[in-house]
Amino acid sequence: MPAFVLKAGATLLTLLAAAASAAYVSSHVxxxxxxxxxxxxxxxxxxxxxxxxxxxxxx
Amino acid sequence: xxxxxxxFEALGTTCSLFVAGAPGEHLERGEAWVRxxxxxxxxxxxxxxxxxxxxxxxxxxxxxxxxxxxLREALRSWELSGGLVNVAVLSAxxxxxYRRPLREGPSGSIAVATPLPALPDVLExxxxxxxxxxxxxLDLGGLAKGWxxxxxxxxxxxxxxxxxxxxxxxxxAGPAGDGWPVxxxxxxxxxxxQGAATxxxxxRAWELGGERVHHLIDPRSGAPAxxxxxxxxxxxxxxxxxxxxxxxxxxxxxGEAPAYLDGKAAAWxxxx
Numbered sequence: 610m611p612a613f614v615l616k617a618g619a620t621l622l623t624l625l626a627a628a629a630s631a632a633y634v635s636s637h638v639x640x641x642x643x644x645x646x647x648x649x650x651x652x653x654x655x656x657x658x659x660x661x662x663x664x665x666x667x668x
Numbered sequence: 669x670x671x672x673x674x675x676f677e678a679l680g681t682t683c684s685l686f687v688a689g690a691p692g693e694h695l696e697r698g699e700a701w702v703r704x705x706x707x708x709x710x711x712x713x714x715x716x717x718x719x720x721x722x723x724x725x726x727x728x729x730x731x732x733x734x735x736x737x738x739l740r741e742a743l744r745s746w747e748l749s750g751g752l753v754n755v756a757v758l759s760a761x762x763x764x765x766y767r768r769p770l771r772e773g774p775s776g777s778i779a780v781a782t783p784l785p786a787l788p789d790v791l792e793x794x795x796x797x798x799x800x801x802x803x804x805x806l807d808l809g810g811l812a813k814g815w816x817x818x819x820x821x822x823x824x825x826x827x828x829x830x831x832x833x834x835x836x837x838x839x840x841a842g843p844a845g846d847g848w849p850v851x852x853x854x855x856x857x858x859x860x861x862q863g864a865a866t867x868x869x870x871x872r873a874w875e876l877g878g879e880r881v882h883h884l885i886d887p888r889s890g891a892p893a894x895x896x897x898x899x900x901x902x903x904x905x906x907x908x909x910x911x912x913x914x915x916x917x918x919x920x921x922x923g924e925a926p927a928y929l930d931g932k933a934a935a936w937x938x939x940x
Contacts (some may be wrong), residue, residue, distance in 0.1 A: 645922055645938045648853025653934035654862070654903055655847065656855045662671065662843070664851035665901050667868030668681035668833035 672831075674737045677703050678771055679813055685704065685820070698824050702816065702832065705734065709812050711758065711805075712769055718756040718808060722758060726802040738808060738815055739793045740909060745811060748909075750917040754784050754887040756807025764892060765876040766883055781891035802924060807881075810835065814829045814865055814911035819908075828909075830907075835865045835931040837907040848894045853901055853937035862934060863907030864865030867914035868899040886919055895921040903935040 650656060671688040674695035683702060685695045693702065708717040712804035717735055717757070731739065742755045752815070763781060765774030815836040820830040820837070827840030829848045838848035847858025857864075873882035884919035886893040900918040904910035913933050917925035922938055929936045 619768075619794065629725045633918065643939070644853070645736070645940060648855060648901075648935060648937040649929075650855065650857070650935045655858045657846070657858050658847065659844070659849050659856055659858075661849045661851035661856045662673070662686055663684050663829065664832045664834075665831075665836060665864045665866045666834040667871040667899055 669843070670851060674699060679706055679816075679833055680771075681813075682683075683829040683833060683844070684829075685824060686831075686843075686848070687824050688840070690825045690827065694824050694828070699831065700791055701823065705812075705816060706738070708734070709738070709759075709808055711779040711807050716892045718806065721800060722805045726799065728794075728797045728799045728924060730796055736793060736796065736798065737895070738812060739791060739798055740817055742808070742811055743787060743791065743793065745908070745912045748912050752887060752916045752919045753811070753912050754787050754885075755806045755808055755811060756787050756804045757809075757885050757887070758785055758786060758807050759803075760885045760890045761807050762881070763890070764881040765874070769924075770872060771873070773933070774874050774881075776876075778877050778879055778881070781889055783890050784885070784887040801832055810911050810915065811908065812906035814863065814906070818863060822892060829859075831919050832907075835863070837863045850900045852903065852935060857903065857935065859903065861897065862903055862905060863910045864901065864903045864935075865907055865910035865914045866899060866901040867891055867911070867918045869918070870898055884915070884918065894921060897922055897925065897938055899939040900925065901935040901937040902929065902933045904933050 671686040672687045672692035676683055676699050679897055685698045687694050708718045716807050747754045763779035765776050787798050790801040792799045813832045817830045817832045817835045821828050823841040827837045832932040847860040849856050869884050871884045882892050884893045893929040897918045902910045902914040904913055920928055930931045
């Protein structure tokens with residue numbers, strides 16, 4: 610196999626890997642406002658799959 | 669049957685009242701009660717009861733039953749929070765330009781921050797009277813919202829919810845009999861005779877002199893809090909307790925907040 614084919618193949622592979630990495634990273638951006646961990650619920654509260662009438666929020 | 673609801677703007681925020689199984693006229697009276705108390709407890713009007721107390725120059729002055737109760741709760745909250753919830757914060761608020769309602773924008777320039785005095789050192793309360801050290805001033809802020817939500821939920825009836833800008837009190841069994849459904853930390857919780865509140869440095873924030881500041885003062889420095897938490901939501905037995913726990917946890921930071929909340933709060937959610 611000619612040397613230039615090997616070089617071109619290696620270059621192409623490198624470029625593809627870089628492009629795939631960039632695409633992955635940009636589609637998995639870290640959310641700076643994400644909670645540190647899920648809400649902690651003790652036995653004193655009950656969760657339900659119903660529509661809330663209101664919510665707590667910062668004001 | 670869905671609960672009756674009423675939404676309105678007061679206390680510098682959005683308020684929502686709900687009653688289940690009772691006439692909606694209760695809600696109208698509830699709004700009137702909020703507005704009447706707001707007029708008495710605001711620091712932005714010079715003739716409000718709170719402003720007159722702040723200007724009382726160290727004298728013992730008569731206080732209403734409501735203000736007396738709030739001042740006692742402020743002292744209790746100071747104890748519960750280990751001194752981190754301190755309503756003697758007026759000068760610090762002025763020092764960051766928060767001298768008037770935020771819709772009118774900040775005013776003045778940033779002042780050098782100094783630690784706040786211990787609340788029991790500047791505030792004394794006896795039945796029907798109270799005294800504030802001359803150089804001290806109070807801003808009842810979120811504490812008043814939590815206190816009002818607790819009282820208002822009870823005033824609205826046996827089955828009601830009062831949400832005053834995120835400080836909410838749920839009284840009774842709710843519209844379906846299993847609690848009031850409230851969105852909290854990505855869940856819908858059924859709250860029954862409980863309160864919830866959120867404390868945050870993300871809202872009520874502004875720029876002054878090229879510096880970003882917010883309204884949540886750390887009493888240890890007298891400056892806006894700068895810890896690693898940006899928002900904390902808490903469920904507790906009352907809205908007032910939830911408010912105190914949320915603010916304290918936010919000031920403690922992510923390292924100490926879980927241990928502080930464990931055993932005091934029914935649920936909590938920490939955000940950076």
